[in-house]
Structures are given as C-alpha cells and as structure tokens.
Amino acid sequence: MSAVDTSVAVPFRPQAAALSLMGSWLVAFSVFLSGFVMSEPAPYELLLVGQVAIWFLFGLKISRAVAPLLVLLLIFNVGGMLSLTVMKDLASGPMYVAVSLFLALTSVFFAAIIEDRHERLRMIFRAWVAAALVTGTLGILGYFHAFPGAEVFTRFDRAKGAFQDPNVFGPFLIAPILYLMHGLLTQPLKKAPLRLLGVLILTLAVFLSFSRAAWGLFLFATVALVFVLLLKERTNAFRLKILTLSLTAVGLMVVALVIALQFDRVADLFSTRTQLVQEYDGGHLGRFDRHKIGFLMAMEHPLGIGPLVFSTIYPEDEHNIWLKSLTSYGWLGFVAYLTLMIWTLSIGFRYLLRDRPWQPYLMVSWIMVIGHVIIGNVIDTDHWRHFYLLLGIVWGCGALEWRYQRQLHTGRNAA
Numbered sequence: 001m002s003a004v005d006t007s008v009a010v011p012f013r014p015q016a017a018a019l020s021l022m023g024s025w026l027v028a029f030s031v032f033l034s035g036f037v038m039s040e041p042a043p044y045e046l047l048l049v050g051q052v053a054i055w056f057l058f059g060l061k062i063s064r065a066v067a068p069l070l071v072l073l074l075i076f077n078v079g080g081m082l083s084l085t086v087m088k089d090l091a092s093g094p095m096y097v098a099v100s101l102f103l104a105l106t107s108v109f110f111a112a113i114i115e116d117r118h119e120r121l122r123m124i125f126r127a128w129v130a131a132a133l134v135t136g137t138l139g140i141l142g143y144f145h146a147f148p149g150a151e152v153f154t155r156f157d158r159a160k161g162a163f164q165d166p167n168v169f170g171p172f173l174i175a176p177i178l179y180l181m182h183g184l185l186t187q188p189l190k191k192a193p194l195r196l197l198g199v200l201i202l203t204l205a206v207f208l209s210f211s212r213a214a215w216g217l218f219l220f221a222t223v224a225l226v227f228v229l230l231l232k233e234r235t236n237a238f239r240l241k242i243l244t245l246s247l248t249a250v251g252l253m254v255v256a257l258v259i260a261l262q263f264d265r266v267a268d269l270f271s272t273r274t275q276l277v278q279e280y281d282g283g284h285l286g287r288f289d290r291h292k293i294g295f296l297m298a299m300e301h302p303l304g305i306g307p308l309v310f311s312t313i314y315p316e317d318e319h320n321i322w323l324k325s326l327t328s329y330g331w332l333g334f335v336a337y338l339t340l341m342i343w344t345l346s347i348g349f350r351y352l353l354r355d356r357p358w359q360p361y362l363m364v365s366w367i368m369v370i371g372h373v374i375i376g377n378v379i380d381t382d383h384w385r386h387f388y389l390l391l392g393i394v395w396g397c398g399a400l401e402w403r404y405q406r407q408l409h410t411g412r413n414a415a
Contacts, residue, residue, distance in 0.1 A: 024120050026051055027113060028127040034385050035131030035172065036162040040099075044385060049102065052109045065399035066111045069391070072340040073104035076325075079333025083304035096307035096328070099383060107388040107395075114358075114396025115403065121361040121393070125179050128386075132176035133198060135161035136205035139169060143208045144263075159208035167379060170214025171372070172386050173202045177218070178225050178364045184249070185229055185242050186360070196249065203253055207260065213375040220374065224367045232353050290314050291323060298326035304333070321376035328382070341373055344391060347398035354401065362397035365390045 030051060033044040062070055080097040087093050113120055139161035140146075142153025153161055163169040177199055184195045206214050226246060230239060261267045294310065307328040311317045318324045325334040348366030352359075368390050372381050381387050 020117070023051075023055065024113075024117070024123055027110075027120060028123040031124050031127040031389065032131045034128075034389065035135040037168075037385065038162055038164060045102065048106055048109075052105055055109065055113065060109075060112050060116065062108065062112055063115060063399055063403070065402040066108060066115060066395055068343065069111055069340070069395045070108045072336050072343070073107060075336040076329055076333045076340065077101045077104055079304070079325075079329035079331075079336060080307065082332065083306045083328055083330050086301070086303050087306035087309065091308070093307045093309075100307075103383060103385065103388045106385075107392040110389055110392025111395040111399060114393060115399035118358045118397075118400050121358055121396075124389075124393070125176070125361060125364075128389075129176040129179060129198065132173045132202055135163065135169070136173050136202050138162055139205045140201070140208060158210040159205060161205065166209040167211045167213060168384055170206045170209035170211035171217055171375070171384070173206050174214065174218050174221055174371070175364055175368050175386065175390065177202045177206070178221055178367065179360075181222065181225060181249070182229075182360050182364060185226070185245055186233075192245070196252070199249060200252060200256060204256055204260065207257065208266070213379045217368075217371045217375050221367050221371050224370070225363070228352065228363055228367065290316070290318065291320050294318055294320070294323045294327060298323065301327075302331045304328055304330035317380055319378060319380055321379075321381050324380050324382050340391075341369075344369055344394050345373070348394055351398060351401045356397075356401065356404070358397045358400055361393060365393040365397070369394055 026047070030044060030048045033042070033047060036043060077097065077100050080100055084090060084093050084097060110124075114124075138153045139159030142150040142161070143157075143159040145151060153159065155164075155166055158166040160166040160169045163172065180195045180198045180202075184192055184199065203218070206218050226242060229242060233239075233242075290310075293314070298304070305313075305327050308317075310323075310327050318327060321337075322334070325337045329337070345366070348362060348369070352363060352366060356362075369387075372384075372387055372390070375381070
C-alpha cells in the first residue's frame with residue numbers, strides 16, 4: 001500500500017502558520033528539556049504548564065478519539081485525590097497528586113497537538129534524540145570523571161546524566177535509540193554512520209546506568225523493533241539489509257562492551273548488577289516480599305493508603321506500578337490505569353502495520369509502552385515524564401487514524 005496523503009486543503013494564513021510553527025518549536029523544546037530533571041519542578045514543567053494553557057485557550061481541541069485518554073487519566077487521578085482522605089498526615093501527598101494530574105494533562109496535550117498536525121511527531125522525536133545525546137554524553141563523562149565536578153552526573157557509581165535517578169535516565173534513552181535504529185534499518189545508508197554513532201553513544205550510556213530495568217527494556221525493544229519491521233517489510237532484500245545492519249550493530253556493541261569492561265570499576269559493578277536477584281530483591285522485606293505484603297494490604301484499603309505512605313511503613317517504595325496504583329490511587333485508580341494500558345496497547349496493535357506518515361513514530365512508541373508495562377512489574381514508572389509522552393504519542397497516532405478513516409468514509413459517501 002502506498003503512503004496515505006492526509007493533507008486537507010485550507011486557506012493559507014501567514015500569521016496563523018507562523019504562530020503554529022512557533023508553537024511546534026516550543027513543544028519540541030519542551031521535549032528537549034525533558035532530558036534535564038535534576039530538581040523539581042524541572043524546566044520541563046515550567047515551560048510546558050504555560051504552553052498547555054495557551055494552546056487550549058487558543059482553540060486546541062480534544063477530539064472524540066482522545067477523550068477516552070482524558071477520562072481515564074482523570075479517573076486515575078480522582079482515585080489519587082480520594083486516597084488523600086485516608087492519610088493522617090498529608091505531608092507531600094497533595095503535591096504528589098498535583099504532579100500526577102499535570103503529567104496526565106501533558107499526555108492529553110501531546111495527543112491533541114499530534115492529532116492537529118502529524119508533522120509535529122518528527123520534531124518531537126528529533127528533540128528527544130537531541131536531549132538523549134546530551135544527557136547521555138553527560139552520564140558517560142560523569143561516570144569516567146572526565147572533568148572536575150563530573151560526578152554530579154552519577155549516583156552510586158552509576159551514570160544518571162542530568163536526571164535524579166539512573167533508573168529513569170536509562171529508560172529515557174531507549175526510545176531515541178529505537179528511533180535511530182528504525183532510520184538505520186529503513187532509510188538510505190548515506191546517513192547510517194551518524195545514526196550508528198548515536199546508537200552506540202546512547203547504548204553505552206544505558207549500559208553505564210547499570211539499571212537492570214533499562215537493560216531489559218533495551219533488549220526487549222530492539223528485538224521487538226526488528227520483529228515488527230520484518231512483519232511489515234517481507235522482501236528478501238529488506239530482510240538481508242536488516243540482518244546485515246543488525247549484525248553490524250550487535251558486533252560494534254559487543255566491541256564497545258568489551259572495551260568498557262576493561263575498566264575495573266565497570267567490570268565489578270557489571271558483575272554485581274547482572275545477578276538476577278539482589279539482596280534487596282529477595283531478602284527480608286526486599287522488593288518481592290514488599291510486593292506480596294503490599295498487594296494483600298491493598299485488598300483491605302479500597303481507597304489506598306495515600307501517596308508516598310508505603311515507604312514510611314516499609315524500607316522502600318513499592319517498585320511495582322500495579323501496587324503503586326493500588327496504594328496511591330486506590331481500587332478506582334488501579335482499574336483506570338489497567339484499562340488505560342489495555343486500551344493504549346490495543347490502539348497500537350490495530351494500527352501498527354498501516355502505511356501512514358506517522359507509522360514509524362507509532363511503532364517506536366507502542367513498543368516502548370509495552371516495554372514499560374513489562375518493567376513496571378519491578379519498578380515504579382509513575383511520574384516518568386517520558387512515559388506520559390509515549391502515551392500521548394500512541395493516542396495521538398490513534399486519533400490521526402480515526403480522523404483519516406472518518407474523512408475516507410465521508411469521501412466515499414459524497415462520491
């Protein structure tokens with residue numbers, strides 16, 4: 001099937017076009033700032049909160065296709081508000097719910113602006129790649145103490161770039177890696193060296209984060225991308241290209257890994273982190289113990305126990321997004337979150353292989369959402385800014401497909 005022309009003839013208004021372009025660049029700049037979260041509120045929030053208000057004030061619409069995302073996220077956050085009512089000491093609970101609500105609105109915002117103009121997807125992903133390369137390089141330089149004060153970009157001898165936590169830093173880099181790999185595998189080879197260099201830099205940064213969740217997400221996402229591309233393009237020439245480039249990339253990554261392991265610090269930490277079950281996982285009140293206790297406790301508290309309360313009862317946080325939903329958002333929030341994940345994954349599954357201008361972005365984002373759902377079993381993905389962006393992209397692409405099908409149906413009826 002040939003690529004679909006989704007353009008619609010509208011009167012050209014230079015002022016409106018200029019404002020739209022400026023708005024698109026500001027959105028891309030906000031995505032770029034999402035790679036720099038060393039304190040809260042981060043520049044990402046400060047810039048985006050004004051944009052969301054201005055865009056909707058000037059007529060950005062939420063279509064029927066995006067409305068379920070808004071409804072489910074609002075229900076999820078209503079669950080969070082209800083959980084505040086059972087807290088004896090509110091402490092930072094209200095602020096936590098406020099941040100949750102803001103991130104939910106950003107997801108709806110990204111979905112709406114993508115549906116409004118699908119070309120913004122390219123700007124969003126390029127900004128994400130730029131942010132990943134900058135923060136990833138800072139993480140690498142910090143890990144090797146390349147300049148005075150570089151240790152600010154590490155935590156517990158793990159690269160974290162311009163993030164607060166290596167476990168968020170690592171997963172943030174993987175969508176840009178997939179985007180570069182998609183271009184590497186599907187676009188002309190003249191740009192392959194630059195894309196390959198970007199993949200190698202970001203892969204090294206993911207490795208030096210020593211985040212097992214990030215490693216697992218990287219492995220799953222890259223294999224899933226190649227698998228989906230093989231489903232989409234079934235010619236022998238394309239399969240040979242994928243095989244050749246994949247083997248080349250794997251070979252270079254192995255060489256880079258071998259070089260990195262020559263450093264004692266890297267080798268020692270790598271040996272420790274590759275153990276499937278750490279002491280803080282399987283020990284008394286470790287991660288898995290807390291999961292079992294937490295789920296049993298959640299069955300007795302339909303409204304939850306309140307945000308950030310779990311870590312005051314047990315040694316650490318939940319480290320499980322499903323348990324987090326139950327404890328911080330109650331049964332209502334859990335059902336809303338589970339429904340949202342199922343609905344989001346079904347959107348990608350239905351539209352993944354349709355030849356559209358937005359297909360590459362949907363493919364990358366859908367694979368990433370699946371990966372985050374998987375790692376959510378051992379880590380808390382709530383308040384991960386890039387995860388809400390991924391949700392917005394998938395729903396925005398789904399809304400584009402819905403609008404295209406509606407226009408196609410209208411055209412057939414008119415004919």
